[in-house]
Amino acid sequence: MSFQNFYVTMFVAILSFSIPFNTSGSDQEENTNSIARKENILYLFNWNHYIAPGTVKRFERSCNCKLSQNYYSDNEEMLAKLAAGATGYDLIVPTGNAVDSLIRQGALKPLNKSLLSNFKNINPTHLNTKFDPGNIYSVPYAYTLTLLGFNQEKMHDLGLPTDTWAIIFEPRYLEKIKGRVTVLDSQRELMAAALRYLSYSANDTNEEHWNQAKERIIRAKPYWAAFSNTSYIRELAVGNLWVAHGYSNDMFQAALDAKRTGRKFTINYSTPKEGGVLALDSIVVHKSGVRTDLAHQFINFMLDGRNSAELTNLIGSGNPNMDAMKFIQPDIIRNNAVFPDKDSLAKLEMLQDFDRNQRRLLSRLWTEIKLR
Amino acid sequence: MRVLFLMIKENTNGNRTAKWLMIGPPLLFLLIFFVVPSLIMIVTSLRYPGEFGGLAPIITPAGKVSDGYGLTLEAYQFLLSNSLYAEIFLKSFGVAAVTTLICLIMSYPLALLITRSEKRFRNLMVLLVVLPLASNFLVRIYAWMIILGPESPLSHLINTILSVLGVAPLTLLFSPFAVLVGMVYVHLPFMVLPLYTNLEKHDPVLLDAAQDLGATSWQRFWKVTWPLSLPGVFAGSALVFIPVLGMFAIPEMLGGTGDILIGNLIKDQFLGTRDWPFGSALSIILTLAVLSIAGLTAWFTRQSGGMKYAE
Numbered sequence: 001m002s003f004q005n006f007y008v009t010m011f012v013a014i015l016s017f018s019i020p021f022n023t024s025g026s027d028q029e030e031n032t033n034s035i036a037r038k039e040n041i042l043y044l045f046n047w048n049h050y051i052a053p054g055t056v057k058r059f060e061r062s063c064n065c066k067l068s069q070n071y072y073s074d075n076e077e078m079l080a081k082l083a084a085g086a087t088g089y090d091l092i093v094p095t096g097n098a099v100d101s102l103i104r105q106g107a108l109k110p111l112n113k114s115l116l117s118n119f120k121n122i123n124p125t126h127l128n129t130k131f132d133p134g135n136i137y138s139v140p141y142a143y144t145l146t147l148l149g150f151n152q153e154k155m156h157d158l159g160l161p162t163d164t165w166a167i168i169f170e171p172r173y174l175e176k177i178k179g180r181v182t183v184l185d186s187q188r189e190l191m192a193a194a195l196r197y198l199s200y201s202a203n204d205t206n207e208e209h210w211n212q213a214k215e216r217i218i219r220a221k222p223y224w225a226a227f228s229n230t231s232y233i234r235e236l237a238v239g240n241l242w243v244a245h246g247y248s249n250d251m252f253q254a255a256l257d258a259k260r261t262g263r264k265f266t267i268n269y270s271t272p273k274e275g276g277v278l279a280l281d282s283i284v285v286h287k288s289g290v291r292t293d294l295a296h297q298f299i300n301f302m303l304d305g306r307n308s309a310e311l312t313n314l315i316g317s318g319n320p321n322m323d324a325m326k327f328i329q330p331d332i333i334r335n336n337a338v339f340p341d342k343d344s345l346a347k348l349e350m351l352q353d354f355d356r357n358q359r360r361l362l363s364r365l366w367t368e369i370k371l372r
Numbered sequence: 373m374r375v376l377f378l379m380i381k382e383n384t385n386g387n388r389t390a391k392w393l394m395i396g397p398p399l400l401f402l403l404i405f406f407v408v409p410s411l412i413m414i415v416t417s418l419r420y421p422g423e424f425g426g427l428a429p430i431i432t433p434a435g436k437v438s439d440g441y442g443l444t445l446e447a448y449q450f451l452l453s454n455s456l457y458a459e460i461f462l463k464s465f466g467v468a469a470v471t472t473l474i475c476l477i478m479s480y481p482l483a484l485l486i487t488r489s490e491k492r493f494r495n496l497m498v499l500l501v502v503l504p505l506a507s508n509f510l511v512r513i514y515a516w517m518i519i520l521g522p523e524s525p526l527s528h529l530i531n532t533i534l535s536v537l538g539v540a541p542l543t544l545l546f547s548p549f550a551v552l553v554g555m556v557y558v559h560l561p562f563m564v565l566p567l568y569t570n571l572e573k574h575d576p577v578l579l580d581a582a583q584d585l586g587a588t589s590w591q592r593f594w595k596v597t598w599p600l601s602l603p604g605v606f607a608g609s610a611l612v613f614i615p616v617l618g619m620f621a622i623p624e625m626l627g628g629t630g631d632i633l634i635g636n637l638i639k640d641q642f643l644g645t646r647d648w649p650f651g652s653a654l655s656i657i658l659t660l661a662v663l664s665i666a667g668l669t670a671w672f673t674r675q676s677g678g679m680k681y682a683e
Contacts, residue, residue, distance in 0.1 A: 076425070077643050083426030101424045179522070179543045185624070187644065221629045226546040231517065231625065240522050240545075356421055356440065360450060363645040367456050370632035371463075 040065035042294040045089040047281070048073050050142070050317075052310040059301050065294055073230070082107065090289030091298060095279045096350045099138050100131040102284060108137045109285040115296040118303030118323070126280060126320035129350065138282035139299050140320040142311055145348065146189050146277040147337055149232070149251035149269040151242040154180075165197035165272045168245055169216050174223035180242040182235070185227035187366040188351055189277060190217065193245060196274045202349040205358055214365050218372050227370075233257070236267050247279075248337050252316025269337045275347030280320070312338075410659065417652035418443045425646040447653040457637075461657070464634040468616040471555040475563040475612045476605065478556070483567035483604075484597075487574075494572075501564045509558065513625050516554055520544040520626070550626035555616050562615070563608040570604025571597070606669045614662050634658060 042063075044051075048071045056067050070089070072078040075098040082102075094102060102108050113119060119139065126140040150162050158176045160167060167173050168181060183190050192202035194213035204210070225241065232244035237257035244251075251269035258267045283302065285295045301307055305323030312319045312328050318338055319325070325333060332338055340348065354362065420428035420440045432441040451457050486497045504512060519526055522543055531541040544550060574597065582592045620635030634654065641651030 074643065076646065079425045079646070080643055083422065083424065083646075105424045179546075224629050225543065226628050235521070238521070238523060356423065359421075359645045360647060360650070363640065363647060363650075364450075364454060364456065366640075367460070367632070367637060368454075370636075371456060371459060371630065 040291075040294070042067050042291055042298055043088055043090045043289060044069045044298070045078065045092045045286070046071060047093060049315060050093060050281075050311070052314045055302075055307050055310045058307070059298060062301065063294060063297050067298070087288035089286045090291050090295040092284050092286050093141055093281050094284060095281050096129060096131045097353045099282055099284060101353060102286075103132060103137055107287050109287055109289075109292060110136050111139065111285065111299070112292075112296060116300050116303065118300050121303050121305060121308075121321050121323040123320050123322050125345070129280065130352075131350070132282070138284050139303065141281045141283050141302065142308075143278055143280040143318040143320060145248040145271055145318065145337060145340065146184070146192070146246070146279070147248055147251070147269055147271045149236055149244045149246055149254060149267060151236065151239065151265050152268045153265040154242045162268070163270055163273050165193050165274050165276075167243055168224070169194065169197050169220045171219065171223065174220060177242050178223045179225045180240070181224045181244070182226050182228040182232045182241055183224055183245040185229045187362055190227075190245070191362070191365075192277050192349070192351060193272075196272070196276055196349075199274065202275075202277055203352045205354065207361070210362070210365060214369060217369050221369070221372070237261070237263070239263060239265060249315045249317045252338070256316075271337055271340060271344050271348070273347075275344075275349065278345075278348035278350055280350060410656075413652045413656055413659070417447050417649050417656055418445070419649050420444060420446070421647045421649050423646075425648070427648055444649075447647075447649040450650060451653055451657070457654070460632065460634050460637055461661070464617055465661075467551070467555065467633060468613045471552060471559065471616045472563075472609050472613045474552070474556050475560055476609065479560060479563040479567055479608065480601075480605075483564050483571050486564075486568050487571040498565070498568065501561050501568075505561060510621070512558070513554055513622060516550070516557065516626060517545060520550050520553070545626065546628040548628070548631055550628075551623050551631050554622040554626045555619065558622065559612045559616060562611040566607040566611060567601065567604045570601050570607075574600055603673050606673045610666060610669045613665065617662060618658065 046069050075095050122140055127135050132138045155162050160173055191213055194216045195202055195204050200209045232246050233250045233254045235241040236244050236254040255267040283299050306327050308321040309324035309327030316338055422428045428441050430442055432438045527544055578596050579592050582596050618635045620639045623631045623633050638651050638654050641647045
C-alpha cells in the first residue's frame with residue numbers, strides 16, 4: 001500500500017468512525033468536570049428547551065452567577081450518563097420514576113426547606129408522590145401528559161373520534177388514516193397506552209396483560225407510519241401526519257408551528273378518555289454538585305410564580321405552581337390537555353420503575369414488536 | 373498483526389529501538405482502542421445489570437442476598453433464548469450487504485470517470501465527492517426526511533405517475549426504501565475514495581496493450597481494470613459494510629415501524645432498558661462478526677493478487 005493510499009484510507013476511516021457519534025454529543029460535557037469549581041457557576045442537567053431564556057438571564061442577574069446547562073432528551077439517557085460516571089451537576093430535573101431511582105441510589109442531597117420560602121406555592125395535589133413522600137428531595141417543576149395530537153380538520157372530515165386510544169389501536173379507524181399515524185418510540189409509553197386501552201394500569205406487570213397489549217400493538221402496527229419521539233412535531237405541523245401519540249408540550253409546539261406558518265388546518269390534542277400517563281418533572285439536588293447554596297437559590301427562584309409561568313407560556317407544560325396561574329396565558333389555562341380537570345387527573349398515572357427481570361422481558365417484547 | 377511480525381523478521385539485523393519505534397505506535401493504538409475496550413465489553417457482558425443502570429457489583433454487598441451479583445452467562449442465555457436476535461443480526465447483515473452493493477454499483481462508474489478526466493479537474497471532483505461530509509450528518513438526514521415526505525414534490529410526482537398507471541400510491545418516508553436511501557447516501561463517499569485511489573494508479577499502457585491485442589472495450593474492463601481494482605473494491609466495501617452494520621440513527625429517523633437493526637437494539641439496551649450486560653453481549657457478537665468480515669476481506673484481497681500490484 002502506497003503512502004498516498006494509506007492517508008486517504010486513514011482519512012476515510014476516521015471520518016466514518018466519527019460520524020455516527022455526532023448524534024448525541026453535548027459540547028459542554030467537559031466543562032462540568034474540568035473547570036475549577038470555585039467560580040460562581042451553577043450546573044443544571046436539564047431537558048432540552050425546558051427553561052425560558054429570559055428566566056435564565058434574570059436568574060443570572062439576581063444571583064450574580066452563571067447558569068451552565070447540559071441537556072438530555074430522555075430520563076434513561078440521563079441515568080445512563082450518571083451511571084457512566086458523569087459528575088459535577090448541582091441540579092437535575094428528572095421525572096417521577098427517575099427521582100425514585102436517584103433517591104434509592106443515594107445520589108441526592110435532601111433539600112433545606114428553610115431556604116425555599118416559595119415552596120408554599122406548589123399545589124398540594126402534586127406533593128407527596130409515592131416517589132418522594134414528604135418531598136424530602138424533590139420540588140415539582142412542571143409536568144406533561146402523554147396523549148394524542150391530531151389534525152382537527154382531517155379527523156372531522158373522516159368522521160373519526162379523537163378522545164380514545166382506539167384511534168391508534170383499532171384497525172377499523174386506522175384504515176382511514178393508514179401511514180399518517182406515529183406512536184412514541186418508547187416501550188413504557190406505548191405499552192402504557194395499550195394497557196390503559198385494555199383498562200389495565202399503566203404500571204401493570206402481569207405477563208398475560210403484557211401479551212394482550214403486545215397483540216394489540218402488533219395488530220395496529222401495519223397502519224402506523226413510524227415510531228417517533230421528536231419528528232412528529234414537525235410532521236404534524238406540516239400536515240404529513242394526522243394523528244400522533246406524544247407529549248402535551250410537543251403538541252403545543254406543533255399547534256403553534258401550524259398556526260404561525262399559516263396552515264389551512266389546526267393541530268389539536270386531548271387526553272383519551274381511558275386515561276394515560278402524567279410525567280411530573282421535579283428539581284433535585286445531586287450529590288456530585290458543590291454549589292448547594294446556588295442550587296437552593298435557583299429552586300426558590302423557579303418557585304416564584306412569575307418565573308415558573310414563563311416556561312408554561314413558552315412550551316405549554318403543565319404547571320404545579322399555584323402562584324403562577326395569574327401569569328399564564330388564559331387560553332393555556334383553559335386547555336384541558338395542559339391543565340386537566342379533576343376527573344381527567346384521576347385517570348392519569350405516573351410510570352413506576354420495573355425490576356431487572358421485568359425490564360428484560362419487556363425489552364424482548366419490544367424487540368418482537370419492532371421486528372414483526 | 374501478521375504484517376507487524378513480518379516487519380520484525382525483516383529487520384532482525386537492524387536496530388532494536390528503531391524497530392519498536394516503528395511498531396510501537398500502531399500496537400499501542402490497537403491496545404488502547406481495541407483490546408482494552410473489548411476486554412471491558414467482555415467483562416461487562418458477564419455481569420448483572422444494575423438496578424439504576426450501570427452494573428451490579430461483582431461482590432455481593434453486605435446485608436444483601438447474593439442473587440444478582442457476581443458473574444453470569446445470563447446475557448448470552450437470554451440472547452439464545454429466542455430466535456428474534458438471530459433474525460435481527462441476519463436482517464442487519466442483509467441491509468449492510470445491499471447498501472454495499474448499491475454503493476459499489478454507483479461509485480465504480482464515478483470513480484472511473486474521475487480517474488479518466490483531465491488532471492486539473494480530478495481534485496475538484498474528489499472535493500465534490502467529499503463535500504457533503506462538511507455538513508452535519510443529522511442535518512443531511514433531516515433533509516432526506518423533507519425530500520421523501522408524503523407532501524414533498526418528489527412524492528407527489530411519483531404518486532401522480534403511479535395513479536395514471538393505476539397503481540396505489542406509495543409512501544417513501546418511513547420505509548425500508550428510505551433507510552436504504554439514507555444508508556447509501558451517507559456512505560457513498562467512503563466507497564468512491566478508495567476506488568478512486570486504486571483506479572488512479574492503473575497504468576493506461578495496460579489498456580492500450582489490451583486493445584492492440586484485440587480486446588473489446590468490455591473485455592478490457594473485465595480482464596484488466598476490474599481485477600486490478602479488486603483491492604479498492606474490498607477496501608471500499610469494508611468501509612461501507614462495517615459502519616452500516618452498526619448504524620442506528622438512520623433507521624430510527626427514516627425507518628418505519630419494522631426497520632429495527634442491530635445498532636438500534638444495542639442502543640436500546642443502554643439508553644432504554646438499563647441492560648448493559650445484554651447490550652455488551654450483543655456488541656461482542658457484532659464485533660466478532662465484523663472481525664471475521666475484515667479477515668475475509670484481507671484473505672480475498674490476498675487471493676485476488678491485487679495486493680502485489682498495489683504495493
